[in-house]
Amino acid sequence: MEGDGAAMRMGNEALLEAVEILSFGSEEEQAATAEQLAAFTEDPKAVSARTAVGAAGALVPLIQLLSSPSLLVRLRSIQVILHLSRQKEFRDIIREEDGILPVCNLLNINANISTWDEQLAQTVDCAICTIVNLCNLNMINRDVVREVGGIHRLCALLVINQVSQEDDQPEACLFREIILERVTFAICALTSGNQPNKDEVREAGGIPPIVRVVAHPRADLRSAVICNAAQALQTLACHHEGNREALRLAGAIPPLLRLMTSGPDNPAAAYAAATFAAMATNNIANKDAMREHGVIRELVRLTTAGHHLPTPYFATACFATSCLMAMCYKSPANREAVREEGGIPCLLDLLVVYPPHPITEKAAWCLSNLAHHSFANQEEICANDGLPLLTALLEWPCTEDAACHESPQLVHAIAKA
Numbered sequence: 191m192e193g194d195g196a197a198m199r200m201g202n203e204a205l206l207e208a209v210e211i212l213s214f215g216s217e218e219e220q221a222a223t224a225e226q227l228a229a230f231t232e233d234p235k236a237v238s239a240r241t242a243v244g245a246a247g248a249l250v251p252l253i254q255l256l257s258s259p260s261l262l263v264r265l266r267s268i269q270v271i272l273h274l275s276r277q278k279e280f281r282d283i284i285r286e287e288d289g290i291l292p293v294c295n296l297l298n299i300n301a302n303i304s305t306w307d308e309q310l311a312q313t314v315d316c317a318i319c320t321i322v323n324l325c326n327l328n329m330i331n332r333d334v335v336r337e338v339g340g341i342h343r344l345c346a347l348l349v350i351n352q353v354s355q356e357d358d359q360p361e362a363c364l365f366r367e368i369i370l371e372r373v374t375f376a377i378c379a380l381t382s383g384n385q386p387n388k389d390e391v392r393e394a395g396g397i398p399p400i401v402r403v404v405a406h407p408r409a410d411l412r413s414a415v416i417c418n419a420a421q422a423l424q425t426l427a428c429h430h431e432g433n434r435e436a437l438r439l440a441g442a443i444p445p446l447l448r449l450m451t452s453g454p455d456n457p458a459a460a461y462a463a464a465t466f467a468a469m470a471t472n473n474i475a476n477k478d479a480m481r482e483h484g485v486i487r488e489l490v491r492l493t494t495a496g497h498h499l500p501t502p503y504f505a506t507a508c509f510a511t512s513c514l515m516a517m518c519y520k521s522p523a524n525r526e527a528v529r530e531e532g533g534i535p536c537l538l539d540l541l542v543v544y545p546p547h548p549i550t551e552k553a554a555w556c557l558s559n560l561a562h563h564s565f566a567n568q569e570e571i572c573a574n575d576g577l578p579l580l581t582a583l584l585e586w587p588c589t590e591d592a593a594c595h596e597s598p599q600l601v602h603a604i605a606k607a
Contacts, residue, residue: 202242389430440474459492460505
């Protein structure tokens with residue numbers, strides 16, 4: 191491995207000398223030495239190179255240099271720390287050496303660039319990517335990023351880096367797009383499975399700017415920006431009642447609906463459908479608002495498309511079916527709307543197309559919700575030969591979570607008619 195070989199050729203004495211320069215050298219020497227270490231550790235395969243740099247004691251002075259008066263020194267230092275943070279063991283060491291706060295402090299730099307500054311752009315970019323690495327499979331670091339104010343700084347970057355439709359500085363415009371892409375991905379990493387961090391994003395005012403990214407009218411906006419923003423909204427809304435409400439109040443429904451109509455092969459469409467499923471869970475106000483905006487019609491269309499999609503696109507149809515399931519739960523108006531939009535035949539078709547598949551389970555649950563206290567829906571299911579299909583589910587070899595366990599409830603609901 192080329193990266194490993196370069197580091198080993200450097201030798202232990204050279205690494206120790208590098209640590210000495212990082213600790214006591216001039217700013218020019220520190221920047222040059224950190225640049226060398228960044229080159230040695232950059233290769234993703236350079237595991238032993240990164241281990242050697244860490245074993246030589248370079249991490250502590252590198253963390254200290256994140257507070258250097260020199261922007262170039264800060265940039266070269268964060269580049270090395272970014273590379274080291276790819277390895278699991280360094281994520282804990284960086285935290286234990288109080289490195290998370292200075293990494294987050296790099297986000298304080300005013301990134302709303304009026305005059306293009308490449309060093310500034312790279313420094314902010316590396317700091318965000320380092321935060322993502324530090325939080326990867328590390329719940330403690332996610333908490334520490336919040337405790338030192340990192341989430342508030344990330345949300346501030348969302349606000350000041352909104353991309354204008356007319357930007358006369360292409361480099362600065364591209365940088366702002368990259369920052370939005372990185373920050374929204376970082377928010378996904380920080381909030382996944384972490385309720386306090388989801389609260390922090392909302393309280394820091396992070397939800398409205400993410401919604402604005404999803405709603406951006408510029409056709410040439412990088413697709414990864416939109417996709418990451420949609421994923422961030424889904425992560426924020428999942429299992430979090432306060433954020434479900436906040437998304438509706440921030441006007442998320444219309445732009446998410448536009449994303450869902452972009453085609454089932456668009457990853458952002460799947461995240462939009464998943465966000466709607468999270469928003470509809472146990473939230474009557476969201477269910478009503480989504481129905482009023484025409485979301486049910488598009489969800490039914492996506493389940494229909496799911497009958498013909500190849501395997502990579504199952505996710506969009508699966509999330510759409512999950513959303514219909516949540517929309518119909520304890521909502522008579524939505525049950526009627528799904529029937530009126532032709533949703534019942536589409537859901538019954540999923541029982542035929544995908545046995546036994548997770549989407550079939552969701553379709554069976556959705557049909558159960560539709561049949562609950564609705565004579566018209568029960569009749570519609572029977573009229574579309576749904577009863578034999580549902581009865582057949584009882585004969586499937588199935589796991590504990592499979593669809594066949596839902597069919598007895600549904601058969602009983604229809605039989606009551």
